Every structure is written in C-alpha cells, then in structure tokens.
Amino acid sequence: MSITNLVLALEANLQAEIGAKNAQIALLDGQEQAIAARDVDALTLASNELQLQVHREIERATKRAATLSELTRALELPATSRVGDVATALGARGRTLAARRTELRARCAASLKKSRHVASLVRGHASLVEEALGRYLSPDPSGAPLGRGSLVDAEA
Amino acid sequence: MSSIALNIGIEGLLAAQTALDTVGHNIANANTPGYSRQSVLISAGPTQRFAGRLVGTGVRAEDIVSVRDLLVDRRILSQRGLLGRLEAKSSTLSDIESLMGEPGSGSLSSTVSGFFTGVSRLSANPGDPVLRQDALRAGVDMADRFRALETGFQKLRKDADARLGAQVKQVNTFTRDIATLNRAIAAAELGGNQANDLRDTRDETLRSLSDLIDVNVVERHDGSIAVSTRGQILVSSTRNFELESTVSKQGESILHVRGSDQTLRPTGGSIAAFLEQVNEVLPQQIEKLNALAKTLVHEVNKAHSTGVPANGPFRSLESTHAITDGDGDGAYDDELLSESGLPFDIQDGQLSISVTDRVTGDIETVQIDIDAEETTVGDVVSALNGIPQLTAVIEGDGFLSLRAAEGYGFDFAARSFPTSGTIGASTVGITGRYAGEAASDLTFRPRSAGDVGATANLLVDVFDQSGDRLATLDVGAGYVPGTELDLGNGLKASFGLGAITNSDSFELHAVADGDTANVLAALGMNSLFEGSSANDIAVSARILDDPRFFAASATGADGDGGSLSAMLAVSEGSFDGLAGSSPVQFIGSVAADIGFERSSAELAMDTERALHDGLVAQRDARSGVNVDEELVNMLRFQQAYQASAKYIQVVNSLNDEILRLL
Numbered sequence: 001m002s003i004t005n006l007v008l009a010l011e012a013n014l015q016a017e018i019g020a021k022n023a024q025i026a027l028l029d030g031q032e033q034a035i036a037a038r039d040v041d042a043l044t045l046a047s048n049e050l051q052l053q054v055h056r057e058i059e060r061a062t063k064r065a066a067t068l069s070e071l072t073r074a075l076e077l078p079a080t081s082r083v084g085d086v087a088t089a090l091g092a093r094g095r096t097l098a099a100r101r102t103e104l105r106a107r108c109a110a111s112l113k114k115s116r117h118v119a120s121l122v123r124g125h126a127s128l129v130e131e132a133l134g135r136y137l138s139p140d141p142s143g144a145p146l147g148r149g150s151l152v153d154a155e156a
Numbered sequence: 157m158s159s160i161a162l163n164i165g166i167e168g169l170l171a172a173q174t175a176l177d178t179v180g181h182n183i184a185n186a187n188t189p190g191y192s193r194q195s196v197l198i199s200a201g202p203t204q205r206f207a208g209r210l211v212g213t214g215v216r217a218e219d220i221v222s223v224r225d226l227l228v229d230r231r232i233l234s235q236r237g238l239l240g241r242l243e244a245k246s247s248t249l250s251d252i253e254s255l256m257g258e259p260g261s262g263s264l265s266s267t268v269s270g271f272f273t274g275v276s277r278l279s280a281n282p283g284d285p286v287l288r289q290d291a292l293r294a295g296v297d298m299a300d301r302f303r304a305l306e307t308g309f310q311k312l313r314k315d316a317d318a319r320l321g322a323q324v325k326q327v328n329t330f331t332r333d334i335a336t337l338n339r340a341i342a343a344a345e346l347g348g349n350q351a352n353d354l355r356d357t358r359d360e361t362l363r364s365l366s367d368l369i370d371v372n373v374v375e376r377h378d379g380s381i382a383v384s385t386r387g388q389i390l391v392s393s394t395r396n397f398e399l400e401s402t403v404s405k406q407g408e409s410i411l412h413v414r415g416s417d418q419t420l421r422p423t424g425g426s427i428a429a430f431l432e433q434v435n436e437v438l439p440q441q442i443e444k445l446n447a448l449a450k451t452l453v454h455e456v457n458k459a460h461s462t463g464v465p466a467n468g469p470f471r472s473l474e475s476t477h478a479i480t481d482g483d484g485d486g487a488y489d490d491e492l493l494s495e496s497g498l499p500f501d502i503q504d505g506q507l508s509i510s511v512t513d514r515v516t517g518d519i520e521t522v523q524i525d526i527d528a529e530e531t532t533v534g535d536v537v538s539a540l541n542g543i544p545q546l547t548a549v550i551e552g553d554g555f556l557s558l559r560a561a562e563g564y565g566f567d568f569a570a571r572s573f574p575t576s577g578t579i580g581a582s583t584v585g586i587t588g589r590y591a592g593e594a595a596s597d598l599t600f601r602p603r604s605a606g607d608v609g610a611t612a613n614l615l616v617d618v619f620d621q622s623g624d625r626l627a628t629l630d631v632g633a634g635y636v637p638g639t640e641l642d643l644g645n646g647l648k649a650s651f652g653l654g655a656i657t658n659s660d661s662f663e664l665h666a667v668a669d670g671d672t673a674n675v676l677a678a679l680g681m682n683s684l685f686e687g688s689s690a691n692d693i694a695v696s697a698r699i700l701d702d703p704r705f706f707a708a709s710a711t712g713a714d715g716d717g718g719s720l721s722a723m724l725a726v727s728e729g730s731f732d733g734l735a736g737s738s739p740v741q742f743i744g745s746v747a748a749d750i751g752f753e754r755s756s757a758e759l760a761m762d763t764e765r766a767l768h769d770g771l772v773a774q775r776d777a778r779s780g781v782n783v784d785e786e787l788v789n790m791l792r793f794q795q796a797y798q799a800s801a802k803y804i805q806v807v808n809s810l811n812d813e814i815l816r817l818l
Contacts, residue, residue, distance in 0.1 A: 017814065024807060031800055040789070059808050068817065078329040083818045101818050108818070114809040119804040126797035129790050152293040 006071045007090060007097060010083070013064045014100040020057055021107035028114040029054065035121050163403065201317070228775045235425025235768040236363055237370040242761040244429030248316060249754035252441060254306040256746035264305060264445075265743040267298040268452070272727040279720035282708040283466070286678040292703055295695045302449050306442065306690035313438040317409055320430040323368050324411065327427070330365040331383065331396035337396045338380035345379040355379075368426025369399075386420055388413050408435045437753075442690070444746050451733040454500050455726040457677040460684040462508075462670030462757065463569045463707025463719025469512045469565025470558070476680030476696070478554030479533055488550045489534030493526065496533055498678040500687035504528050504550065505672030507536075510573075511545050512565045521573035523665070526673035536675065556679055567580045568682065569711055570670040572647060577662045579616070581654030582608045582631075584746065585638075589711050589718055590666040591646035597621040598664040600629075600649070604692065605657040609637045614656070618643055631656075682707060684723075712810055 001009075027050050034042035072081045075089045083101045087094035183818045253698045257263045274291030281287055337358040344351035358381070365371055365383070376393065383391040390397055390413070398414045409431060411420040422428040479488050480497030485496045494502045503526075510521040524539040533550065540548035545561040560566045576583060579600060590596075596716075599619045606614035614632030617625050640648040647666060676682060684706065687693040687710045699705045710718025727738060734742040 028804070028807075035797075035800075038793070040792045040796050043793075043800060047796065047803055050800075050807065054803060054806050054810065061810065061813060063818065082816070092622040105692075105815065105818050108811045108814050112808060113816075115804045115807045115811070119801060119808070121802045122797050122804065126794065126801065129794045129797065133787070133790050133794060 001069065001070065003074050004093075006067055006074060007086075007093065010064065010067045010086070011073060013060060013067060014083070014097070014104050017057070017060055017064070018100065018104050019059050020053060020060070021104065021111045024050070024053055024057075024111050025107070026127055028084050028111070028118045031118050032121060035118075035125055052106050167694055178717070232768065232771045232775060233362060233366040233371060233373065234424065235764060236366045237428075238278065238764045239761065239768055240367040240426040241424050241429040242757050242764060243427035245432065246757040246761055248312065248429065248433040248437065249750055249757060250429045251312055252309070252437070252750050253747075255305065255312065256747050256750065262299050262301070263743075264298075265740050267294070267301040268739050268743065269727075270294045270669060271298040272724060275723050278708060278768050279717040279724060282717040282720060285703065288466075288703050289709070292637055292695055292700060292706060294501070296700070298452075299685065299687075299693045299695055302690040302693045304342075304446065305445055309438055309445065310691075313434055313442075313732055314694070316430050316433040316438065320409060320427060320434060321401050322428065323427050327365060327368050327390070328396070328398045330361050330368070331390045331398070333361050334365070334381070334383060334391045335394050335396040337361065338391065341380040342380050342394070351379070361756040366425060368425045369427045371423045385422055388416065388418065391491070392688050415763055417561075430776055441746070441750075443689040444742075447733050448739060448742055448746075450688050451497070452726070452739055453683075453685040453688055453693055453730050454674075454677055455729065455731065456723050457680070457683040457685055458671070458674060459719055459722035459726065460707050461676035461682040462568050462570055462636045462707045462710070463682070463722075464567045464712035465682075465707045465708070466704040467702075468514075469510070469567045469713060470560065470682070471565055472557070472559040473549075473566075473681055474558075476683055476686050476807060477678065479550060479556065479740055480554060485640060489532060489537065491533045492529075493530040493533055493536060493678075500674065500678040502526065502528050502675055502678050503673055505674070506669055506671075507668075507673055507675050508568055508570060508670040509543055509546065510567055510569055510571050511543060511560065513545075514565055516564050519571065519573075519575065521571045521667075523667070523809060526675055528673070535778065556681065567712065568670040569709075570667045571711070572664055572666040574664070577664075578654075578660075579662045580656035580660040582637075582656050583652035583654070584662045585640075585650040585651075585652075586647060586664055587640060588647045589716075590668050592666060592668050596666045596669050598626065598643070598647075598671070600662040600664070602658050605655070606632060607655050607716075608651045609633070609635045616651070617657070618649075622758055624696045645772045681705065697788050 027046050030046040031043060031050070034040075034046055068081075068083065068086065069079070071077075071086050072079060075086065077085060079091055081089075083097065087098035087101060090097065185558065189720055213658045252480060259265055271291070271294040274287075274294035278284065278287040278291045280427065341351045341354045341358065362373060362381075369385050372384045374384075376382065377395075379390065380393045382389065382393065387789055388397075390399070397422070399411055400414045401409055401411055404410045411422065411427070411431065412418060413420065422431070477498050477500075479491060482491050482495060482497060489497070490496075505526055506523040508521055508523050510519050511762075512519045518738060520543075522543045524536065526536070537548045537550060537556070538591065540546055540558065543566075545564040546566055547561075549557045551557055558566065570589060572586060572588075575586050578584060579602060584600060592692070598618070599621075600617065601617050602614070603615045603617060605611075608614065608631045611635055612633045614630070614635075616629045616631055618627040618629065620626050625641050627650075629643075629649065631641075635651070637653045638650050640650045643649055645666070647664075671677070678688065683696055684699060685693055686696050696705070709716040709721045710722065730736050730738055736746075739747060
C-alpha cells in the first residue's frame with residue numbers, strides 16, 4: 001500500500017474512533033442516568049451496548065496498530081513512533097491526521113473522565129447493594145423465623 | 157462544570173441510597189401489621205446554566221411515599237366493623253347456647269319434661285308417697301334450673317356490659333392515639349414529605365378502632381384525619397372526643413359522646429354487638445324465660461289450687477302473693493282485685509269454696525262471683541267471711557289468710573252442688589266430678605208421676621241451662637232405688653224410693669272448675685309453685701315440708717288424681733304467653749332460634765371474613781411488602797453494577813491504549 005493510502009486509512013480509522021468515542025460517552029451518560037434512576041433494565045442495556053462497542057473498538061485498534069506500523073516502516077521512522085510522530089514526519093500532508101489526532105485525544109480524555117465518573121458511581125452503588133444484601137441474606141443469629149429473613153424464611 | 161458533574165454523582169448516589177434504604181425498610185417491616193410498602197419518588201434535578209449552556213444536575217429522591225389504595229383501606233375498615241360485630245354476636249350467642257345446654261340432660265326442657273313425667277307417674281298412683289316425693293323433687297329441679305338459667309343470663313348480660321365498658325375505654329385510647337398521630341403527621345408533613353410510618357401506625361390504629369365501632373374517615377389537607385361514627389365526631393384533627401357508656405332510665409346501656417346528650421347507635425364493630433346483646437338479645441331471652449316460668453307457675457297452680465291435699469281439706473291457708481295498697485290509703489279492702497298488685501291476671505268467673513264438717517263429712521259448697529272490673533278485695537273477703545265456719549282476713553302485710561272453724565275444713569275443689577236433694581218424695585244423690593267445659597245449671601224434671609222403682613216408664617229428663625236435654629233416666633219399674641245412673645260428663649245420679657210428679661224438679665249446679673276467675677293462682681293459695689318468674693320460681697315450702705299438701709286429687713276421694721291430670725294437661729296445652737305453643741315446644745323454639753341466630757351469624761361471619769381477607773389480599777398486593785421481589789431487585793442491581801464496572805474498566809484500558817498510540 002502506498003504512503004498516501006496508508007495515511008488515508010489511518011485518518012479514517014481515527015475519524016471512526018472519534019465517532020465511537022462520542023457514542024461511548026453517550027452510553028456512559030445513559031449508564032449514569034440508569035444508575036441514578038435505579039433503572040436496572042436501562043443500566044443492563046447500556047452495559048450490553050458498551051460491550052458491543054468495546055468489541056468493535058478492539059477491531060479498530062488492531063487495524064490502527066497495523067496501519068501505523070506499516071506507515072512508520074514506509075516513512076522509515078522508529079517502530080515506537082506514535083500518530084503524532086507520523087503526522088510531523090508527513091509535514092503538510094499530515095495536517096488532517098494531526099487535527100484528527102488532536103480531536104481524538106480530546107474525545108478519549110472526555111470518555112476517560114466520564115468512565116471514571118461512572119465507575120465511581122457504580123462502585124458506590126454496588127457497595128450499597130452489597131451491604132443491603134449482606135444484611136438481609138446473612139444467616140439470622142437470633143434464629144427467629146421471620147426476623148431479617150432469608151428468602152426461604154420470607155416464603156415460609 | 158466539574159463541580160456540577162460531581163454534584164450529579166452525589167445526588168444520584170444519595171437517591172440510590174434512599175431507594176436502597178427504603179428497600180431495606182420495606183423488608184424489615186414485611187411482617188409489621190398494617191405496614192404499607194414504601195417507594196421512592198425520583199425526579200430530575202433542576203437544570204442549571206453553565207458557560208451559556210443548560211446543564212442537568214442529575215436526579216434526586218423527592219419523596220418516599222406509601223403505596224396504598226385509599227378505597228381498599230376504607231373498605232377494609234368497614235369490613236372489619238362488620239366482622240367485629242358478627243364475631244361478638246356469635247360469641248355471645250354461643251355463650252347463650254352453651255348456657256341453655258338444650259336439649260341435653262339437665263337442660264330446661266329436660267327438667268320441665270322431668271317434672272311432668274313425675275306428675276304423670278304419680279297420677280297412676282296418687283297415694284304413693286315415694287312417687288309424690290319424686291314428683292316434688294322433679295319440680296324442685298325444674299325450679300332450680302329456671303333460677304340458674306336466669307342467673308346465667310343476668311351474668312352474661314353483666315359480662316357483655318362490662319366488655320362494652322372496656323371496649324368504650326379502648327375506643328377512647330385509640331381515638332386519643334389517632335389525635336396524637338394526627339399532630340405528629342401534620343408536623344412531619346409540613347415540609348411536603350409524607351410521614352409514611354406515622355401514617356401506617358395511624359392506619360393500624362384506625363383498623364383496630366373499626367373492629368370496635370363503625371367509623372367514617374375524612375383526610376384533611378394537612379394529613380390529619382377526622383374520624384366520626386354515626387355522624388358524631390370522635391377525632392377532629394388534633395382532638396379526640398371520648399365515648400361514654402351510661403344506663404338510661406329504662407335500664408338500657410346507651411352510648412354517647414361525652415358532653416353530648418345524643419344517643420349513639422353504632423351499627424358496626426363489637427360495641428354494636430355488645431349493645432345489642434345487653435339491650436336486646438339477653439333481655440329478650442330473660443323475658444322469654446320469665447314468660448315460660450310465669451306460664452308454668454300460673455297454669456300448674458291453677459290446676460293445683462283447686463285440688464284437695466292428701467290429708468284432706470285445709471284448716472288454714474295463707475296466700476303467697478301479697479295484695480298491695482295501690483292507692484296508699486292504708487286499706488286493702490278498697491282495692492280492685494284485678495288491680496291489687498297480684499302477679500297473675502284475674503278474670504270474670506266464680507270461686508268455689510267447700511266447707512267440710514270433719515265429723516259428719518257433710519260438705520257445703522258456696523260460689524263467689526268475681527267481676528274483674530268491679531270486685532274488690534273487700535268484696536271477696538266479705539263473701540268468704542259469709543261462708544259458715546270460715547274466716548278470712550287480710551293480714552297487715554297484705555297476705556290473705558283463711559281459717560276454718562274447729563272441726564271443719566275447706567277446699568276449692570270443683571264440686572257440683574247440692575250433692576243431694578229431693579224430687580217429690582224421692583231423694584236424689586249426685587256423685588262424680590263434672591267434666592264439662594264450663595259450669596252448667598242442670599234441671600231434673602220427671603215426665604210423669606209415679607213411684608220410683610215401681611211405675612212403668614217413669615222417666616226423668618235432665619236439661620242444661622240452655623234447655624237442651626242432656627239425658628233421660630228411667631227410674632220406673634226395674635230400677636233398683638239407690639242405683640247410680642250416668643248423666644254424662646262424669647256425673648252420676650241415684651234416686652231413692654218415693655213418689656214423684658211432673659211438677660217436681662231438682663236443680664244441680666255442675667261445677668267444672670273450682671276457680672274460673674283464677675283468684676287462687678293469682679293470690680298464690682294452695683299453690684304448688686311459689687314465685688312468678690324465672691328468678692323466684694320455687695316449689696312451695698309448705699308442700700316440701702309436708703308433701704301431703706301436694707294436692708293430687710280433684711275431689712279428695714281416695715285414688716283420685718284429677719288435679720294431677722289437670723296439671724299434666726299443661727304440658728300439652730298451648731298458651732298465649734308462649735306464642736301459642738306448649739312449654740317444651742316453647743323451649744325448643746327458643747333454643748332453635750338461638751342456634752339459628754348463632755349459625756346465621758357464623759355463616760355471615762365466614763362470608764364477611766372471606767370478603768375481608770380478599771380486601772386485605774388486594775391491599776397487600778398493592779401495599780404489602782414482597783420480600784422476594786425486593787431482594788430480587790437488589791440482586792439484579794448487583795449483577796448490573798458488576799457488568800457495568802467490568803466494561804467501564806475495559807473502556808478505560810482502551811482509552812489509555814489509544815492515548816498511548818496518539
């Protein structure tokens with residue numbers, strides 16, 4: 001593949017990643033809302049969609065790594081070169097690539113921030129649920145049949 | 157922006173914590189009576205402008221509300237009132253049924269039957285002292301049973317009254333609690349949030365209150381409720397009005413709100429049932445028991461009072477019921493006999509008194525006419541004193557005392573008189589006891605003249621007072637003078653030697669009942685039973701002391717059990733005071749009515765309980781806590797959080813990876 005085609009492929013990959021990051025941020029927003037609203041169905045749906053997106057992102061990451069590797073070889077750059085190094089090496093031809101890189105960095109940072117925020121929410125909520133479940137599903141030390149009952153006790 | 161984002165997270169976390177706390181609260185109270193499931197109302201937080209853009213602020217838990225259906229709650233209240241009433245009614249009726257113990261041994265019907273069985277056995281051999289004693293013992297058992305039942309009914313009434321009083325106090329406690337809860341709820345809800353647990357406590361108190369009395373509930377805008385019953389306020393917002401149970405002038409237990417003179421008549425709740433038991437059911441039972449006792453005493457005494465004791469005519473006799481001085485003038489003589497305070501009615505009729513010469517055996521019978529509207533006590537006493545060898549006195553305490561002169565005795569037997577007379581030169585003798593329905597004046601008139609026992613076809617016609625010929629007696633040739641000839645209705649006539657003519661006649665007053673005016677039974681003279689109601693019925697102390705005074709005979713003749721036969725007729729008779737039935741039938745119908753009422757109440761209770769349970773199930777489906785559901789919800793959240801956390805971790809890794817490549 002020529003250098004031009006490799007550059008175009010990398011630009012397209014970054015563009016697709018930027019769109020994916022926007023969708024990812026939206027999904028994380030959805031998760032946050034689902035957690036806040038205690039809407040377990042919405043939370044599960046958002047998690048499933050996130051799972052699909054992660055699969056696609058891994059595919060794109062694999063392709064991106066291959067394209068970047070080929071470009072660094074063609075441009076005789078060190079094997080550890082990053083997209084920024086490639087854009088600099090390309091000079092004027094690398095302006096679009098550089099712009100997409102900048103935009104993607106921003107989207108990644110936003111996604112990272114959002115995901116950390118949601119992760120923190122999830123941890124908080126999960127610990128509450130753990131505590132509640134531990135409280136009501138733990139064996140009853142008093143042995144009272146219906147006090148702090150287990151499911152079996154509750155049915156009885 | 158970051159502070160808003162952080163705030164969104166905190167609000168969400170707080171909302172979730174509130175929701176989870178509520179779930180925990182629901183589970184913890186799953187078995188709390190009357191607890192209504194609570195849920196968290198979550199709403200979007202207010203939008204804020206940030207850097208020229210409108211930014212959401214997440215969610216917040218607005219309120220925790222009880223999940224309840226007010227309509228079902230109200231229907232449960234009224235249903236509990238119905239159930240409370242039916243339960244109390246059924247319980248009291250069951251107590252009455254147990255007390256009566258019909259138709260078991262020792263029951264009233266068995267002791268009444270036992271008495272008549274004793275009388276029946278004695279009638280087969282009236283002179284048998286053992287059978288006489290047995291009959292009296294059976295009478296004592298019957299009287300004891302009456303008194304025990306009456307005492308039992310009075311005790312049930314007292315118990316029901318005491319329970320009524322206790323429940324009225326309970327109502328006041330509940331209404332006081334509701335007023336207190338009203339205050340607490342109004343204060344707690346000032347901020348706009350619902351005081352769910354306080355409301356649940358108040359609802360449970362309301363439900364307990366509705367078990368006792370039917371209530372109407374109206375909720376006010378501040379969350380307090382007004383509770384009323386039959387249009388009278390029991391709780392008005394923060395104040396309660398206490399109920400009071402008092403006794404009316406008529407002796408009825410009545411309810412009213414303290415300070416109000418308006419009588420409260422609840423239709424639901426156990427209080428309504430107890431009021432009904434105290435004021436209606438038990439008094440009616442006591443009234444029926446008294447009616448039965450009174451009828452038995454009256455009817456048996458009517459038969460007994462004209463009987464003749466085994467030891468012959470009385471030397472003296474005193475009434476067991478006193479005459480009262482109605483007009484308070486200190487004299488009894490001027491009192492109308494029918495209005496002299498005697499427990500039994502007096503009617504128009506005649507009282508027969510026979511005075512017997514104990515030496516000669518001659519009997520002089522006199523009839524006193526009684527007019528219920530006109531005859532005074534003085535008239536009767538004067539008439540009695542007009543009978544030779546008899547003295548009548550009203551003692552200072554109002555009891556009538558009769559005394560025969562030395563060598564004489566008296567009784568009130570149904571004797572036809574005169575027992576002898578003449579037609580021409582022939583002596584006529586009368587024997588037997590007249591068994592006609594009513595007294596009658598009979599006239600003996602020969603059709604022709606001739607000699608008794610000699611003249612052929614010498615016939616004597618016997619006419620009643622209407623002129624109808626009752627019999628024709630052949631006393632001519634072939635008749636052996638002195639032979640008794642049957643007149644019918646239990647009477648016999650004999651003719652002595654002598655000539656008779658068709659211008660001669662003999663008048664006989666045939667007496668069917670010695671006391672058609674029922675004066676003796678009313679006064680309690682020669683009575684088998686004393687008293688006139690279930691609480692004072694007793695076999696005469698004089699007869700128990702000396703059973704020979706048990707007047708088995710209607711005539712005084714040996715082996716005569718005429719008085720016993722008349723008493724036995726009471727067991728089969730039908731009486732107005734017993735709704736046209738016999739004593740045993742009456743007891744059976746009273747017991748059957750109670751049994752029917754009880755089984756109806758139980759049937760209705762089953763139906764109403766099913767309805768109540770249905771309503772409670774409906775309420776629980778909406779308001780109750782399903783522990784499984786709550787726990788399953790939490791487990792689902794747990795899984796969802798785990799999945800979410802896992803993918804977020806991957807997302808973070810991928811983001812890091814991209815940033816490294818960029």
